[in-house]
Amino acid sequence: MSAKGYQRKLDIANGLVDLSHGSGGRAMAQLISGLFHQAFGNEWLARCNDQSAFDVAAGRMVMTTDGYVVSPLFFPGGNIGSLAVHGTINDVAMSGARPLYLSASFIIEEGFPFSDLKAIADSMGAAARRAGVHIIAGDTKVVERGKADGLFISTTGIGIVADGLDLSADKARVGDRVLVSGSLGDHGVAIMSKRQNLAFQTEVVSDSAALHNLVACMVAAGGSGIRVMRDPTRGGLAATLNEIAHQSGLGFRLQEASIPVKPAVAAICELLGLDPIHVANEGKLVAIVAPDLADAVLAAMKAHPLGAEAADIGEAVADERKFVQMATGFGGRRIVDWLWGEQLPRIC
Amino acid sequence: MSAKGYQRKLDIANGLVDLSHGSGGRAMAQLISGLFHQAFGNEWLARCNDQSAFDVAAGRMVMTTDGYVVSPLFFPGGNIGSLAVHGTINDVAMSGARPLYLSASFIIEEGFPFSDLKAIADSMGAAARRAGVHIIAGDTKVVERGKADGLFISTTGIGIVADGLDLSADKARVGDRVLVSGSLGDHGVAIMSKRQNLAFQTEVVSDSAALHNLVACMVAAGGSGIRVMRDPTRGGLAATLNEIAHQSGLGFRLQEASIPVKPAVAAICELLGLDPIHVANEGKLVAIVAPDLADAVLAAMKAHPLGAEAADIGEAVADERKFVQMATGFGGRRIVDWLWGEQLPRIC
Amino acid sequence: MKYADEFRDKAIAQGIARAIGVEVNSQREYRFMEFCGGHTHAISRYGLEDLLPANIRMIHGPGCPVCVLPASRIDMAIRLVDRPEVTLCVYGDLLRAPGSHGQSLLRAKALGGDIRVVYSTLDAIRLAQQAPSREVVFFAIGFETTTPATAVMIRIAEKKRLKNLSVFCNHVLTPSAMHSILENPKIRDIGGVSIDGFIGPAHVSTIIGTQSYEPLAEQFGKPIVVAGFEPLDVMQAILMLVRQVNEDRYEVENQYSRAVTREGNRRAKEEVSQIFELREQFEWRGLGAVPNSGLELKRAYAQFDAETRFAIHDLRVADNPACECCAILRGAKRPVDCKLFGTVCTPETPIGSCMVSSEGACAAYWTYGRVRDEPLRRPS
Amino acid sequence: MKYADEFRDKAIAQGIARAIGVEVNSQREYRFMEFCGGHTHAISRYGLEDLLPANIRMIHGPGCPVCVLPASRIDMAIRLVDRPEVTLCVYGDLLRAPGSHGQSLLRAKALGGDIRVVYSTLDAIRLAQQAPSREVVFFAIGFETTTPATAVMIRIAEKKRLKNLSVFCNHVLTPSAMHSILENPKIRDIGGVSIDGFIGPAHVSTIIGTQSYEPLAEQFGKPIVVAGFEPLDVMQAILMLVRQVNEDRYEVENQYSRAVTREGNRRAKEEVSQIFELREQFEWRGLGAVPNSGLELKRAYAQFDAETRFAIHDLRVADNPACECCAILRGAKRPVDCKLFGTVCTPETPIGSCMVSSEGACAAYWTYGRVRDEPLRRPS
Amino acid sequence: MCLSVPAKIAKILPNDMAMVSIDGISLEISIALLDGLKVGDCVLVHVGYALAKIDPAEAKRTLELLQELGSAGERRS
Amino acid sequence: MCLSVPAKIAKILPNDMAMVSIDGISLEISIALLDGLKVGDCVLVHVGYALAKIDPAEAKRTLELLQELGSAGERRS
Ligand code: SF4
Ligand code: SF4
Ligand SMILES: [Mg+2]
Ligand SMILES: [Mg+2]
Ligand SMILES: [Mg+2]
Ligand SMILES: [Mg+2]
Ligand SMILES: [Mg+2]
Ligand SMILES: [Mg+2]
Ligand SMILES: [Mg+2]
Ligand SMILES: [Mg+2]
Ligand SMILES: [Mg+2]
Numbered sequence A, B: 001m002s003a004k005g006y007q008r009k010l011d012i013a014n015g016l017v018d019l020s021h022g023s024g025g026r027a028m029a030q031l032i033s034g035l036f037h038q039a040f041g042n043e044w045l046a047r048c049n050d051q052s053a054f055d056v057a058a059g060r061m062v063m064t065t066d067g068y069v070v071s072p073l074f075f076p077g078g079n080i081g082s083l084a085v086h087g088t089i090n091d092v093a094m095s096g097a098r099p100l101y102l103s104a105s106f107i108i109e110e111g112f113p114f115s116d117l118k119a120i121a122d123s124m125g126a127a128a129r130r131a132g133v134h135i136i137a138g139d140t141k142v143v144e145r146g147k148a149d150g151l152f153i154s155t156t157g158i159g160i161v162a163d164g165l166d167l168s169a170d171k172a173r174v175g176d177r178v179l180v181s182g183s184l185g186d187h188g189v190a191i192m193s194k195r196q197n198l199a200f201q202t203e204v205v206s207d208s209a210a211l212h213n214l215v216a217c218m219v220a221a222g223g224s225g226i227r228v229m230r231d232p233t234r235g236g237l238a239a240t241l242n243e244i245a246h247q248s249g250l251g252f253r254l255q256e257a258s259i260p261v262k263p264a265v266a267a268i269c270e271l272l273g274l275d276p277i278h279v280a281n282e283g284k285l286v287a288i289v290a291p292d293l294a295d296a297v298l299a300a301m302k303a304h305p306l307g308a309e310a311a312d313i314g315e316a317v318a319d320e321r322k323f324v325q326m327a328t329g330f331g332g333r334r335i336v337d338w339l340w341g342e343q344l345p346r347i348c
Numbered sequence C, D: 001m002k003y004a005d006e007f008r009d010k011a012i013a014q015g016i017a018r019a020i021g022v023e024v025n026s027q028r029e030y031r032f033m034e035f036c037g038g039h040t041h042a043i044s045r046y047g048l049e050d051l052l053p054a055n056i057r058m059i060h061g062p063g064c065p066v067c068v069l070p071a072s073r074i075d076m077a078i079r080l081v082d083r084p085e086v087t088l089c090v091y092g093d094l095l096r097a098p099g100s101h102g103q104s105l106l107r108a109k110a111l112g113g114d115i116r117v118v119y120s121t122l123d124a125i126r127l128a129q130q131a132p133s134r135e136v137v138f139f140a141i142g143f144e145t146t147t148p149a150t151a152v153m154i155r156i157a158e159k160k161r162l163k164n165l166s167v168f169c170n171h172v173l174t175p176s177a178m179h180s181i182l183e184n185p186k187i188r189d190i191g192g193v194s195i196d197g198f199i200g201p202a203h204v205s206t207i208i209g210t211q212s213y214e215p216l217a218e219q220f221g222k223p224i225v226v227a228g229f230e231p232l233d234v235m236q237a238i239l240m241l242v243r244q245v246n247e248d249r250y251e252v253e254n255q256y257s258r259a260v261t262r263e264g265n266r267r268a269k270e271e272v273s274q275i276f277e278l279r280e281q282f283e284w285r286g287l288g289a290v291p292n293s294g295l296e297l298k299r300a301y302a303q304f305d306a307e308t309r310f311a312i313h314d315l316r317v318a319d320n321p322a323c324e325c326c327a328i329l330r331g332a333k334r335p336v337d338c339k340l341f342g343t344v345c346t347p348e349t350p351i352g353s354c355m356v357s358s359e360g361a362c363a364a365y366w367t368y369g370r371v372r373d374e375p376l377r378r379p380s
Numbered sequence E, F: 001m002c003l004s005v006p007a008k009i010a011k012i013l014p015n016d017m018a019m020v021s022i023d024g025i026s027l028e029i030s031i032a033l034l035d036g037l038k039v040g041d042c043v044l045v046h047v048g049y050a051l052a053k054i055d056p057a058e059a060k061r062t063l064e065l066l067q068e069l070g071s072a073g074e075r076r077s
């Protein structure tokens, strides 16, 4: 009787996560090796240590983390798994760094189907492989029914910054251009389209994507002329620019007419009383770029598939009130404020 | 009217987390800066970027992650915050590495009191400062009432391994000694004592503690004679040794009489039909050490306050069945199996 | 978006702005009240004030149902939610509306109240069907635009014999409020000067028709132009008002003829009149108790009336005394005149309900108006 | 722990082991059945088999209430849990007990069933008081040891007029089961050889007293020694059985005199007899339908009987045919004789209930016995 | 609160419901408040109900007037 | 299932309840099944109920017998 024999195979098709899968026993070990390690398959996880080791060259690294609580878990253009990989890769990439490794912590509600978990883990594995990063550490917790919403994932990413690059929100300067890599609000609208009490149909799918290759092209074109990059996720473009305004002590002046928004996204926003600049993106970035390099960076963005619709939407201005303002398509001016309240719960 | 003035102060005493604190708006930004940054206070978070950068020397690093879903959130000897710091530091430290940086992802249930959140964040900050590590990245999500259990935290840690050290579970060898750093089961019993349907009183408190300094003393004494270290958390000593047995292809033979267990822990285990070797610890470690260095390492452990009750509890043996067995205090033999089932949900 | 984008054309807008500039009498001021929050929003959102001559002053009226809802009604809803069997369905705008003592439905939800944001009354029906053991209460709010949707819901609930759906009714009537403003010189005449004309509601008028305003124009001698919510609609309406004033006319004119008729939507009016009847009076924030300005369910539909069903009674609670909402809703003050604006009162922590809805005067000023507050300065 | 640690002394154990070794007749085999899972657990947990002479064979009896519960009773409980109003309270051991078709309460819980692990019947009372809108059902299981706690719960519920608490009763009687084993030669005589004596239950006997076993010893001519659950208690009981066998005696002896009397716990017996009465028969896994071996609530307490209240009927479901539980529970086979042991059937995925409770023969062998399976080999 | 957008009727459904489309978005709404709608009609949608039918001729007329006023303003200024 | 541990009565509480202690652990249990318990008595606790009182004299007697049997075994082997 081999030790391996002392175990029944995971029944992916019919199995459900139960409390035993979180209690540190053999059921947990089997779930981790039979489902997660299968999906993420790499040498680090195979060693089954409490931590994974890797060699680094001397230099500058970055670390970032995000929790993913999106509802529903599967949406047009992705699922919580691919989102959790892309989102954290993007936060690494926004420093100009090359993402290297991810960790993933899973909090699973009792009763969650193995089949969904496998689909999600598989898309994480696929997203990581496509991006050339490795998921080298993980953790699984199971909570009682009614104490979570199916599945939450927290991922942490680390990456390495090229020599001489130091992007930071406090580096924006008066006159810098504001570039966005594409149309705004696609992710948020794709999620909304699947929410039970809205249930509209649209061809808009989430833009969820890993942006580090786009970033590499931008860095090649703009170098340290790129002052700041951010991915406008929760709170959308408005939140991102307000944050940067506060950190840099500047204001921004945008041209509404230059901001790319898909007609369907604009329409659903009007219907619901939202503003596309408040809606979440998961595969877009905002870059604040020195004016003399803005055109070169914009051209580099447009040359990359993920930046084909990139646009220059405005500039940094001196304003001790740190207002983000916008010239409306109609010729008036308005403030672009942070999102108030709670309009779109759980888009990421 | 200063930009700063455009905000009412956080009402820590009476405030509750609501959905607006997770939506990417100003309420979220205020919660993060007014509560988390206050508690963790360091230069990285102050820059408010999507990621934090730090310099590294060339060498070997480790990364680890854990989710914390303990219930109740506050327990004798700590709370979910200090636990989330200690637990992840320990997983870093078990590689022999010096922990450097942590990230923390918070998933908060709507309605959670600011005051509890502050107490938890403050203990995280204090635990990190005591341990000399920095929480340099964070994320906050808010989910609807009934979609979480108050608060979940996922932390990820990275650290740097001293030259020449390469601990791994597959390195255990026949004849190696098994050392534990102190009495088993304290954490699990402390948690159980606060569970509504048990409600026994005990002076046992969680052993939650950061072990990296103890580890440093052990490494100084034993160097690469230390083959493996693990912190026996969920699933206790039994899970840890079974894991190592499987990874190294060995068996273990333990002496029950040598295993330190507090009388109160033994008593509550008998009452509930549990075994202390299955109960979780959060400030203990198991080390598999080459026989010639075991005494030196044990002496180093005993000289450290967190290892005062350290003990040599057995040895690695050749066994292709990879059994962990134990000579009972009574003179018989038994298998030390993984925990079955789900006895103690949410001890970490 | 067809029938929307065409009415947002910048070039035409600039032409009309110039036309207005040419037609205004520069010796006088024109004070127009846009009754509706929808117009307030359009004016602010598109920055129309940047296009209008300085002597045209737009006064924001009380036409936002969330803004005029007194704190007592929020408190009553919170009492409902405190009942463990109740699921309260609300339109999203209501979550942050302030009750007394810093309460709100958002806080009640965070404290465990079962509150669901719905997009439509049809969602409330679905919820009631899905959870037969719950008492689903729909927090009905809105002007004549929104009332028919509530009426249809009750009719469907009756047909489906839904026993667990009821309505907490806060529907109010536009003409009554306009009458109340015009009738009361303290309200009507701001700083001793009276309002010169009204932009009449867009979507309300699709239901009630322009004829509803004729008695008002006649009785008080004020021009009323019913206008759409697109910025060009508003520009045109302003031009039409300027012309009436200049020509001493006081007619009801219909700028929004693509959607509004003199009669309105007969079928919708029938639905409403079958189910609702006038309350003797209803409390409006800013206007006080206005006679015949609110609706309640007819006696025959009492089983659908949450106020009857759960025996909740009108609570009198004081609004925050420092909040200038009342004066602002009457056009007597501007948001910046309020000491709390932007310090204690912000969209995240609103003190008055004008700071809640994006159609509220304070919120609109916060989002769109502040840009004109101060000149840009070089950062120190 | 006082009254426990003293009875775990290794040195004394070795002395008694030698005494047994001296006293046994090496020409014969001694086959003793420990009826109780508690003894099975003690024997395995402390490795007593390593201390006993080879010609003493301990046969694990059916004395684990979880192990003898047929799959049908788990299926019935799952039916209860399927009712949205029901909260089922269970002792933790039951969660993994197998119903039919791979079902279990653990899976029912994962699928959304409201199942709570309780430590005591007092927890069920508290739950019923806290959630008056829920139907709290207590899954009562256990021998005479555990039945009084259920009886007290019902008495309290009656006194407190709790209308939402009931009992799914699975209490069974030890002497009836022992009688059934002794009476049936197919069961009693394993491989044609009969059992030489019994170790009688420890905690069951604190309630029913040693007198309950006297008719059995008399009728079947078998010695019975009631013994405590500490390892020295078991060692002493074995020595006492060896002596009775050697001396051809068949008495009921009481090794556990510090807690057990001839009469038992009169008050506990009264509590039980007030509320429960005998079922005509009850199904035991391994023994089949045993007459007068189970309890149900008296008619006067029918309102507390979940089977009546929710009209759930006994389901006949087949156990997995490959599972050798039945033979193992009768002592006719050993766990390793089962083809499923350790491959398909493990503690995480038990096929039979003997693999569930740590007192079950298969589980005990899994945890404690496998160590003796094969000699240690050098890893390749 | 009185938010409303113009939408085109794409399909009439049973129970006084209809599928409408708005710039590539499809949405199911109630048409209980309007009689005689047909596919291709444009309506104003408010909280899931069609409130009013848009009259294309009137819309054209208004737009032409606006253009005229606008260019008149331009000429005169 | 028949798990039970010996515990000492530390305090008699109302409603047939008592506080017992076991090696530094305190636990509230029901004593509805036993009459006449007093502080200092030892009982067997099972699923939150005291099942039986432990007789110290009998315990001592059993232990002495065990020791005697043990040493007899030792002598004789
Ligand atoms: S700013 Fe706030 S407090 Fe002041 S009037 Fe407006 S709503 Fe009221
Ligand atoms: S190993 Fe499993 S299947 Fe086999 S007899 Fe035991 S419980 Fe039944
Ligand atoms: Mg991040
Ligand atoms: Mg979900
Ligand atoms: Mg992010
Ligand atoms: Mg872990
Ligand atoms: Mg980001
Ligand atoms: Mg870890
Ligand atoms: Mg909790
Ligand atoms: Mg860990
Ligand atoms: Mg984040």
Ligand SMILES: [Mg+2]
Residues within 6 Å of the ligand: A050, B090, B091, B094, B230, B231, B232, B233
């Ligand atoms: Mg660990």
